[in-house]
Amino acid sequence: MARRTPVFQAIVACLSLTGTAALAQAPPLETRWTAPTPEGRAFLAAPPREVLAETDARPPYAVRLGHLAFRSPAILGGWVGRLGLACETCHTGGAANVQFFVAEVSDRPGNADVTHAFWRGPREDGLANPVNFPSLRGVRWTAPYGRDGRFFDLASFTRNVIVAEFGGAEPEPWLLDALVAYQQALALPPNPNLGPLGKLGADAPAPALRGEASFVRDCARCHLPSAAFADRSSHDVGTGGVFDTPSLLGLAETAPYFHDGRAADLDAAIAHFDGVLELGYDANERADMHAYLAAVGAVERARAPRTLAGDLADIRDFAKLLDEPLAGEDVATADVISAMVRRQLGRIHERFPGSGHAGVRDILVAWSRALDGVIGMARRRDFAPARDALAAWDRTVASGGKTLEAAAAGSFYDPEGRASPP
Ligand code: HEC
Ligand code: HEC
Numbered sequence: 001m002a003r004r005t006p007v008f009q010a011i012v013a014c015l016s017l018t019g020t021a022a023l024a025q026a027p028p029l030e031t032r033w034t035a036p037t038p039e040g041r042a043f044l045a046a047p048p049r050e051v052l053a054e055t056d057a058r059p060p061y062a063v064r065l066g067h068l069a070f071r072s073p074a075i076l077g078g079w080v081g082r083l084g085l086a087c088e089t090c091h092t093g094g095a096a097n098v099q100f101f102v103a104e105v106s107d108r109p110g111n112a113d114v115t116h117a118f119w120r121g122p123r124e125d126g127l128a129n130p131v132n133f134p135s136l137r138g139v140r141w142t143a144p145y146g147r148d149g150r151f152f153d154l155a156s157f158t159r160n161v162i163v164a165e166f167g168g169a170e171p172e173p174w175l176l177d178a179l180v181a182y183q184q185a186l187a188l189p190p191n192p193n194l195g196p197l198g199k200l201g202a203d204a205p206a207p208a209l210r211g212e213a214s215f216v217r218d219c220a221r222c223h224l225p226s227a228a229f230a231d232r233s234s235h236d237v238g239t240g241g242v243f244d245t246p247s248l249l250g251l252a253e254t255a256p257y258f259h260d261g262r263a264a265d266l267d268a269a270i271a272h273f274d275g276v277l278e279l280g281y282d283a284n285e286r287a288d289m290h291a292y293l294a295a296v297g298a299v300e301r302a303r304a305p306r307t308l309a310g311d312l313a314d315i316r317d318f319a320k321l322l323d324e325p326l327a328g329e330d331v332a333t334a335d336v337i338s339a340m341v342r343r344q345l346g347r348i349h350e351r352f353p354g355s356g357h358a359g360v361r362d363i364l365v366a367w368s369r370a371l372d373g374v375i376g377m378a379r380r381r382d383f384a385p386a387r388d389a390l391a392a393w394d395r396t397v398a399s400g401g402k403t404l405e406a407a408a409a410g411s412f413y414d415p416e417g418r419a420s421p422p
Contacts, residue, residue: 028350028412029084035101035109045415048093048253049304051137053187061324065337066182068318069175072340077168079120087161087179094186095302096135096254106130111261114165121167132261134246135254138188141228142247154180174333188228188249189302193295198225200295210285211292218279223248229296238276251297266293308413311348312401316394318344319371326387331378338375342368348404351412360407363400370396 034040052059059067071088073081090097090112098110105112105119111130115121139145144152151157158179162168171179193208195201200212215223222237222245223229229248236242243259257263263272270289274281281289304310318341325334349364370393377386408414 027353028347030089033083033085033089033100033102034097035099037099037109040099040101040109043092043097043099043303044306046303046305048095048302049189050093051187051189052185059185060181061321062178062181063185064317065175065321066178066180066185068321068337068340068344069179070182072343074340074343075168075171075175075179076162076166078166080166081168085166090133091136094136094183095250096133098133098254098256100133108256108261110256119166121165130261131259132256135250136183136186137250138228138247139186140184142230142244143232144234144244146244154183158183172336175336188247189299191249191296191298192300193298198227198229198296200292204295205291207288207291208295209292211288211290214281214285214289215292218277219273225296238272248293248296250299251293252299253302266290266297269293305415306413308348308351308405308408308411309401311344311413312397312404315341315344315348316397319390319394319397322374322390323387326374326378326383326390329378329381329383331375331381334378335375338371342371345371352407353412354410357407357411360404360411363403367393367397367400 028044030044034044052063069075069087070091071086073084073086075081076085076087090100096110100106100112101109102112102118105114105116107113107128107130111132113128113130115125115127115129139154143154144150145154145157151160155176159171159176162171193200193204200208204212216225222231222235224231230245232245234242234244239258239262240260251257251266255265257266257269258272263269267286267290270281270286270293273279274286279285318337321337322334322341325331325337345364345368349361352360352364370389374386374389374393377383377389
């Protein structure tokens with residue numbers, strides 16, 4: 001049985017905003033699984049920016065629904081869901097949460113043992129084997145899935161994460177489809193250093209170009225530049241087993257490296273291959289390789305500050321997902337979606353701690369109840385009034401945003417006076 005730290009004893013899932021007042025004082029849940037360091041706090045304040053494939057058009061319904069589900073602890077069910085963990089927790093913004101740290105399961109930030117008794121999932125193996133969280137950017141191009149390449153499609157991997165890894169209930173097909181659609185929409189952030197087929201531009205700095213020449217000779221048979229720097233297969237490269245070749249795009253935001261994060265930085269990864277492949281690089285060749293990998297792994301505008309305006313825009317967008325089931329008179333789906341949206345309102349609520357923010361919290365609780373009221377009408381099969389009430393709800397939230405914005409000083413949204421985690 002997992003030993004529970006005081007940190008986790010404090011976590012109770014009452015965040016659909018029907019909970020007790022005492023919990024309103026607690027810091028945001030995410031501070032409890034983030035390294036208590038300046039880097040950890042900086043990560044929470046400005047997490048990786050989400051990059052979706054279709055940036056101009058509004059994403060399709062399934063992608064938006066998948067986005068909501070990706071952020072929803074409820075789909076992981078059981079204990080893990082009650083802790084407040086969602087896919088987003090570990091794959092933040094679709095990238096990797098490199099600052100995740102929970103003493104029971106992490107040996108370093110960005111790692112967790114996902115088969116530890118702590119999770120209370122069926123896959124507990126009694127071994128201490130933390131793995132590094134992979135980024136899901138461009139994940140549609142990087143099958144097979146799992147560090148050891150066990151799964152060939154995203155749907156079966158995702159189902160396995162929910163049911164086998166974290167002990168959640170069997171996901172409904174529409175929910176699984178949405179999660180897959182969302183993950184497939186996760187794009188690699190644009191990298192202006194690379195041209196077609198993953199080649200550096202001719203105007204790239206000389207060290208990077210020299211590094212590219214060594215890379216083509218020594219590394220490209222597994223990290224194919226024209227195939228997102230992977231080969232869709234697994235190899236033993238002397239890291240303690242056979243592992244799926246990872247893409248090298250986005251390296252800038254995913255240190256530490258290798259399946260268990262054993263290489264703290266690019267230099268450590270280069271030194272590893274230099275040794276294992278007996279390349280005999282001198283210091284210049286290693287520096288050139290570093291310059292090349294940094295150019296390949298660069299991420300433009302990698303992180304974006306978390307803002308109240310952004311969170312409220314997401315909430316309104318998520319609530320619009322109710323239009324479809326309300327039009328189709330599908331009460332069960334509307335119910336699930338509304339519960340997920342209310343949980344996201346709870347995430348805003350926890351960012352307004354202290355008695356000074358009681359008014360804001362009251363507003364958020366009222367919004368949450370009003371949304372529940374919409375679903376109540378749907379349950380009574382009063383669909384037309386429910387649709388009207390949802391439209392009114394959206395107008396209320398749109399105009400109420402200013403009130404919340406005005407009260408943001410001293411909240412977790414305030415970049416100056418950001419309340420600091422315990
Ligand atoms: C506690 C952290 C955590 C949570 C929560 C989590 N993951 Fe993961 N995820 C990981 C780790 C660690 C791996 C690597 C595991 C492995 O090799 O089996 C991984 C691997 C993956 C991969 C494979 C990526 C690849 O390129 O091989 C996908 C896809 C994925 N997760 C999707 C999800 C989805 C969808 C959810 C929510 C339903 C989720 N994850 C929840 C930590 C997490
Ligand atoms: C035989 C195939 C193969 C060759 C050759 C190879 N790699 Fe890899 N590379 C892999 C595999 C497999 C992994 C994952 C190992 C693990 O997770 O433990 C990996 C991981 C990496 C990583 C860490 C990526 C991450 O996100 O964790 C870097 C960086 C890297 N390789 C760079 C190189 C460089 C530079 C060379 C040439 C000097 C090279 N590789 C040669 C297969 C290869």
